[in-house]
Ligand code: BES
């Protein structure tokens with residue numbers, strides 16, 4: 001794994017006397033007075049007066065901080081930091097104190113807390129012999145729940161210490177982190193670690209170089225998750241079976257049958273009691289590498305396509321978290337149709353008409369719209385198991401990245417489901433924007449050919465993300481509640497590193513569902529706004545300590561021969577039309 005193990009614990013000790021190499025204290029900023037008020041304008045005001053201290057400081061330390069605040073104009077604004085060193089005068093317990101500004105309390109979102117904690121940690125981790133940190137958790141607000149302050153602090157630690165397995169040097173090692181808080185949210189802490197570990201696993205799998213990655217990388221990881229755990233793994237590697245039962249997925253696999261034959265991987269988690277109240281299916285796009293096929297990706301557009309299996313990595317990471325946390329009320333199955341999109345003499349070509357698991361006939365118009373070809377069959381397979389809902393995660397379209405930038409484009413055919421997922425993800429600090437899939441989108445993927453029902457690209461140049469979503473959802477019936485996350489703009493940073501985005505959204509959503517179904521025995525406390533968004537009445541009481549099982553954590557990845565030197569790649573702007581916010585309509589489609 002990329003990140004080394006850090007020990008986390010809670011303490012209610014006085015922050016300024018705690019022994020550590022570094023102490024982080026977040027502060028809010030008082031709201032800026034209105035322009036018409038008699039109060040001085042912000043630039044004239046004393047910055048010290050704007051800082052809202054979460055704790056009382058001893059006189060010597062307070063004087064020192066105030067002198068620095070005045071000089072450095074530190075006023076608690078978002079992103080500003082102020083550093084103080086331990087001295088005999090200020091009697092700090094920690095070698096160094098970093099005060100981080102979060103901005104005005106009522107505007108602070110979970111992701112702001114994470115970003116600022118991450119930034120402060122990153123600075124401290126560069127110091128000599130930095131092994132132990134203490135983080136004062138900010139006071140909960142309406143937008144930042146107490147649970148979120150814990151989860152996002154933990155994630156900030158994982159993010160700040162992460163290095164991919166290919167890095168020449170391992171990431172900075174942080175032995176221990178003390179979370180300073182009056183409340184000891186142990187169950188939340190355990191969940192937060194499972195979430196952050198899941199995210200790191202996604203990053204490890206995605207960052208892995210393309211020349212060393214194959215369908216077997218995902219198979220091996222699935223098996224690792226299944227070892228000594230409550231997750232059962234099944235790998236279908238019979239090409240004949242895939243050709244017969246998942247013909248559309250097989251069409252993509254035809255370009256790499258010799259070099260890397262396809263695998264259909266399923267992972268199943270059910271509580272030991274056998275009394276799950278809800279079945280949820282997770283389908284992740286698992287295109288190992290996307291060359292575009294015969295309609296090959298031009299220029300630099302192929303760079304970063306090692307990340308086209310991010311959805312599958314998220315599905316695997318979700319199952320790792322299920323194995324670790326063992327929710328008692330939900331059953332979860334993950335589906336990965338794994339194959340590269342490559343070229344050989346048998347590879348798919350445009351103007352083909354191919355069959356699907358759901359029985360619809362597909363006209364291939366573009367060999368680079370391969371993700372939906374794998375997903376339509378994986379969704380149909382998931383639907384055969386009759387889950388209550390299906391969630392798909394995919395680096396599916398450049399259009400999604402044009403429409404929502406580095407956000408997750410969250411779509412679906414069921415507004416309530418979509419809203420619950422959005423709330424869960426946002427409570428975990430993930431950037432999410434919802435888009436509506438309309439009847440027009442289903443219209444626009446109808447084929448004009450006699451022998452085909454649907455086409456794998458829309459005839460129109462716009463709404464590429466939504467028409468792709470409509471295509472994927474066509475694998476199951478209209479009545480099946482589905483949510484679809486297009487993460488094509490979110491899966492990598494501008495410098496081409498995996499973000500691990502969407503794993504926390506999916507897992508937190510599952511934990512929220514589990515808790516809301518829990519009755520007396522819920523296993524997951526809810527975080528933030530997710531509580532309100534849940535459809536079923538949930539127990540208001542704090543949840544009992546989550547059961548934590550041993551989860552395999554090491555990714556079976558080979559080490560690379562040599563570090564790559566990929567060039568910068570702009571995301572493909574295949575859809576320049578920003579999406580219109582049309583009201584969601586119940587999508588209709590061809591039988
Ligand atoms: N894997 C790509 C989508 C993608 C693009 C992911 C950029 C991450 C970053 C997908 O298979 C693809 O090529 N989509 C095409 C679809 C088009 C041919 C209809 C696209 O978006 O250009």
Ligand code: MN
Pocket residue numbers: 290292341367368369370371
């Ligand atoms: Mn493609």
Ligand code: ZN
Pocket residue numbers: 287290308368370371395396
């Ligand atoms: Zn692709």
